[in-house]
Amino acid sequence: MSSRKYPVITLCGSTRFKDEFMEAQKRLTLEGNIVISVGLFGHSGDSEVWENMDEGTLTKTKEMLDDMHKRKIDMADEIFVINVGGYIGDSTRSEIEYAKKHNKKIMYLEEKN
Incomplete structure (x- = not known):
């Protein structure tokens, strides 16, 4: 049994980039x-999860998922930001800040200028 230590990477980014998430997950x-990836793709797919929720449940669910993603960052050695076309939304920006604050290495799909 190998006791090799594999780096743990949490993917961060807008869930509208589902294909890029899947690609990065395979490559990494x-x-x-x-x-560690997202559990749901809110912007592209998984609509059956969202369409029957009332506003209050939707808000609570989104808050839970945001918090859960911070826990996924806690478990990781680094984060990999899926920033297609340089796009980084508010949630992702807050995840990057969180990762910085916790001394996680940060890599980007597309190099930032």
Whole structure:
């Protein structure tokens, strides 16, 4: 049994970039990393989850998912930001700040200028 330590990477970014999330997850896994991703794609897919929720439940669910993602960052050695076309939304920006505050390494899909 190998006792190799695999780096843990949490993916962050807008859930509208579902294909890029899947691609990054595969590539990073094949490079020898344990990858933690989002549980739901709110902006592209998984609409059956959202369409029957009332406003209050929707708000609570989104808050829970945001908090859960911070816990996923806690578990990781680094985060990998899916910033297609340089896009970084408010939630992702707050996750980057959180990762910085907790001394996590931060990598980007697209290099920031």
